[in-house]
Amino acid sequence: MKVEQIYTKCLAQGAYYIFSEGEAAIIDPLRETQPYIEKLEQDRAKLKYIFETHFHADFVSGHLDLSEKTGASIIYGPTAQPDFEAIIAEDNQIFEIGKIKIKVLHTPGHTLESATYLLIDENGKESAIFSGDTLFLGDVGRPDLAQKATNLTQEELAGMLYDSLYNKIIPLPDDITVYPAHGAGSACGKNMQKETIDTLGNQKRTNYALNQPDKEHFVVAVLDGLTPPPKYFGMNVSMNKKGYxxxxxxxxxxxxxxxxxxxxxxxxxxxxxxxxxxxxxxxxxxxxxxxxxxxxxxxxxxxxxxxxxxxxxxxxxxxxxxxxxxxxxxxxxxxxxxxxxxxxxxxxxxxxAGKDLDKINRITAEEFAEEFTPDAVVVDVRKPSEYATEHVEGAYLKPLSDFEEWVKTVDKDKPFYIHCAGGYRSMIAASILKYNGITDFKEVDGGFGQIKKTKVPTTDFVCPSKL
Known part of the structure; x- marks a missing residue:
């Protein structure tokens, strides 16, 4: 038996390749299928199943292309209604790959069709779960994405997620390996660890969501601090469900x-x-x-x-x-x-070709420190959680995810500074400002990471775990 995590850092996404006795399964594949085809060829394996943990919102899956190329069946959890041919599994249904088995655990809450796949090895031992967006490392899937499609409130979905986790996942053995669909940086959760693989026992000890005294406290804890989901999520769900x-x-x-x-x-x-x-x-x-x-x-x-x-x-x-x-x-x-x-x-x-070019006025943190005055207008484009941890005194929080709305209200005649954590997001923001005809600003190279090394006054550091 072989289990391989195929992690794509820019999406913070984990796909999985499982092989046993000439047969294989792939869980939550990315859209480009060639890397999976090459693995199958190397192992001389036949792809039997493509398991989808749910209709993904943050990326377009490769299930359709991969099925067409290999003839493998696509499997979803109970209640899924795709617009293409697929096996809609029943709760506790078992699928065989070589000498191993995959058991479907219906775990609604993130979405209604969400499934966790339990791997049973050659010896009949429950050895791993592929938890999709039901259970992350350090967090659980956000329960607010499926509201429009289900006519349920986020509180009701969070309650379903509690039941899934506490009735289906927590009772499993501590030594089971947890293979989640996402890691730190994904917008599908709020508190994920940087690691991408862990044991269930360690998650039972360290994951805040698995240590709540009851459903009521769980719902409050999971919904606290959720930021609005990216606006493209619904379109990706539609593509994954209807085809592409x-x-x-x-x-x-x-x-x-x-x-x-x-x-x-x-x-x-x-x-x-x-x-x-x-x-x-x-x-x-x-x-x-x-x-x-x-x-x-x-x-x-x-x-x-x-x-x-x-x-x-x-x-x-x-x-x-x-x-x-x-x-x-x-x-x-x-x-x-x-x-x-x-x-x-x-x-x-x-x-x-001699065509026109534009430029961004980027300055160093040291130059910013020399120019800074208590009256300076400073715009921080980081996430609210980053801003709450520590920021330039008097800085305005305008997260990049909501930047387009704020730009419409900017006074074009009033100079200001913008920064993020390191310079990646603030340059995106700077280009959006320029696109909207706003030019009287300076962007700080190195962002807050460099600013806090200067004499510019900042707020006291607050550990994120205490916020």
Missing amino acids: KSFHEVIKESYRALSPEQFENLATTESIVILDTREANVFKDGFIPNSINIGLKGSFAPWVGSILVNVQTPILLVCDKDTEREAITRLSRVGFDNVWGFLEDGIQSWKE
């Missing part, structure tokens, strides 16, 4: 090199977005006017979803050379398939 264009077709249609003239002509199209995927320190020194910067070397896809929202948005790409396919792939993971092409040879070709 094949990944191969997306690459074929999107991988199109454009000359500066072709790029410029297309850029005038209404609603099109110029998405510059270069690093912040490069972007600041010269970019095509009205570009949005979301660096590929970061949480690229989730931020694209949060900022652009509509997966149908037409996109023109500006990339570092030889990263164009990666950008298209990572966009497709969150359903943004409408890429019209990329600037051939990147920003260099734009410069050589």
Whole structure:
């Protein structure tokens, strides 16, 4: 028996490959299927089942493409109603892969169809759970995402999640391995650990949600501090439930090199977005006017979803050379398939064509400290939890996830500073400001991490666990 976690850091997502005696199963696959096909070929294995823990909101799964290529059956938990052929399992139903078994545990709460898959090894021992978004390490799945589809309140869903965890998961042996669908950085939870694998016994000891005295306290604890989910989540759920264009077709249609003239002509199209995927320190020194910067070397896809929202948005790409396919792939993971092409040879070709460039006024933390006065307007674009832990005295909290709404109210004649934790998110914010015609600001390189090393006054540190 072999169990392999395939972790994609930029999505904080875990898919799983399970192999036994020439047969295999894959749990929660990503959209690009070739890595799974290669594993099957290496093991000379037949893919028998594709298990989905639920209809994912934060990424588009590869279940349909993978099933078409391999003939494997797609399996969902009870109550799932996909618009394509799939096995809708019953609670406690068992599926065999080689000499091992997978038992379906219906664990509603995050969504109504949510299932946890219990692995029973060759010796009949319950050895692992693939918990999807039901149980994370340090947290549990947020119970507010399925409200619209179910006509249930988040309190009612949280109560269902309590029953699932306390009746189905906690009674399992402590030595069982927990394989969750997500880790730290995912918007599907609020308090996840950086580790991606743990024992159930350790989670019983350390996970706040598994240590509540009763359902009432559990509901309060789980709902406390939830921020609004990214607005693209509903569109990804729809794609996972109804179907989508094949990944191969997306690459074929999107991988199109454009000359500066072709790029410029297309850029005038209404609603099109110029998405510059270069690093912040490069972007600041010269970019095509009205570009949005979301660096590929970061949480690229989730931020694209949060900022652009509509997966149908037409996109023109500006990339570092030889990263164009990666950008298209990572966009497709969150359903943004409408890429019209990329600037051939990147920003260099734009410069050589003598076309206009814009810049961001980025300053160092030391320069910010020299300019800082008690009257300075400082905008902190981090998450509320980061801001609550420690921030520049007098700074305004304007989280990047809600930035577009705030931008509409900005006084364009009043200068200000913006920063995040390290510079990635504040450069996204800076590009959004420029896109909206706001120019009288300075963005702080290195963010709060560097600011707190200077003389700029900050609030007292508060341990996040005490907030």
